[in-house]
Amino acid sequence: MTVLNSGTGPLHTRICELFGVKYPIVQTGMGYVSDARLTAATTTAGGLGIIAGAMLTYDELRSAIDYVKDRTDQPFGVNLRANQDDIDRRIKLLIQSGVKIASFALAPNQAQIGRLKDAGLVVVPSIGARRHAEKVAAWGVDAVVVQGGEGGGHTGAVPTSLLLPQVVDAVDIPVIAAGGYFDGRGLVSALAYGADGIAMGTRFMLTSDSPVSQAVKDVYLSKSVNDTVVTLEIDGVPQRVLRAGTIDQLESSHGPTRMLRAARNAIAFQRLSGTPWSRLIREGLEMRKSHELGWRQVVMAANAPMLYRSALLDGRTDIGVMATGQVVGLIDDIPSSAELVERIMQDAEAVLARLTPAPAPAPEPELDSRVLSAENVKGTTN
Incomplete structure (x- = not known):
């Protein structure tokens, strides 16, 4: 792949070369959050922006790609779901559109990886265990995003502090650390563990470039590190979300009450989305079979996309679900993406300067052992 920039120093890492970006900072492909505007802003700021393509229709994805391309000539990525019905068509779109990086939340198969790499794309899946990193590395991916338990969704x-060194020691490809990062100190710590950069979701969501309304951002800003919960209530797979809205209700209720709340939400979201009941039921049955879910979880899982959309885009924090990293409790402002990236890099430089010993002063030159006489210096007066 052609390198679009060059640089030196500890903050210019392998992913800068691999992706062709200025800084080792990745904005993750968050559903309903990482839209074309946020992706373009991050990319222009020198990081790697990634469009959340899994939640978009094919036509919406095509429009989003065109939007970013119209605003920057720098590389950006698209996040896909490997098991989407039209994944082959979407891969073709990325290839034809000249997208540089293909990102995956669920690992693509070997055929998909090969097709993308043959077309010159960089393939970067997200993983949550050492064995998963070893598996996809053997399949030929170019890098991995490693998300620890502090991460959202x-x-x-x-x-992260335990998972990251495990993965770094297990694979030879670049590793990008995710889960708990929001500033320059975190970037330096990730590099110290052997990573080649950091990926952030919650921190980029809480920027002025994200599509999330200010009212919803204010809810996030009001939370502490103890105001998140890892729950199985959404789709039967652990997800970290805010203690708010639907999740707060479900986590605090039991038995029949939980089922009743889930059913009411299902009806509300079906009306809002217009998704046919037949499709919701079919998807729910598939999830029940593959994840061994209970019926209440099936009802919730079938509506999971609308749960997120309702909170993040429609501002219905009372009935929606808000994914978040635990780092939300350390964030207290809403900068632009450019301001955020610049701040992180400046902080990282300052941390490195503080950790780098000052050079020792140069030694004084030694005097000649001979003592010059006045006659040697001035000559004789005769």
Whole structure:
């Protein structure tokens, strides 16, 4: 792949070369959040912006790609779901549109990886366990995003500080750390563990370039590190979300009450989305079979996309679901993407300067052992 920029120093890492970006900072492909505007803003700021393509229709994805291309000539990525019905068509779109990076939340198969790489794209899946990193590395992916338990949305139980060194030691490809990052100190710490950069979701969501309304952002800003919960209530797979809205209700209710709330939400979201009941039921049955879910979880899982959309885009924090990393409790402002990236890089430089010993002063030159006489210096007066 052609390198679009060059640089030196500890903050110019392998992913800068691999992606062709200025800084080792990745904005993750968050559903309903990482739209074309946020992606373009991050990319223009020198990081890697990624469009959340999994939640878009094919035509919406095509329009989003065109939007970013019209606003920057720098590389950006698109996040896809490997098991989408039209994944082959979407891969073809990325290839034809000249997208540089293909990102996946669920690992693509070997055929998909090969097709993308043959077309010159960089393939970067997200993983949550060492064995998953080893598996996709053997399949030929170019890098991996490693998300620890502090991360938002679907997440595992192992914290980033333990998972990251495991993966770095297990694979030779670039590793990008995710889960708990929001500033320059975090970037330096990730590099110290052996990562080649950081990926952030919640921090980029809480910028002025994200599509999330200010009212919803204010809810996030009001939360502490203890105001998140990892729940199975959405689709049977652990997800970290805010203690608010639907999740707060479901986590605090039991038995029949939970089922009743889930059913009421299902009806509300079906009306809002217009999705046929037959499709919701079919998807729910598939989830029940593949994840061994209970019926209440099936009802919730079938409506999971609308749960997120209702909160993040429609501002219905009372009935929606708000994915978040635990780092939300450390964020207290809403900068632009450019301001955020610049701040992180400046902070990282300052941390590195503080950790780098000052050079020792140069030694004083030694005097000649001979003592010059006045006659040697001035000559004789005769």
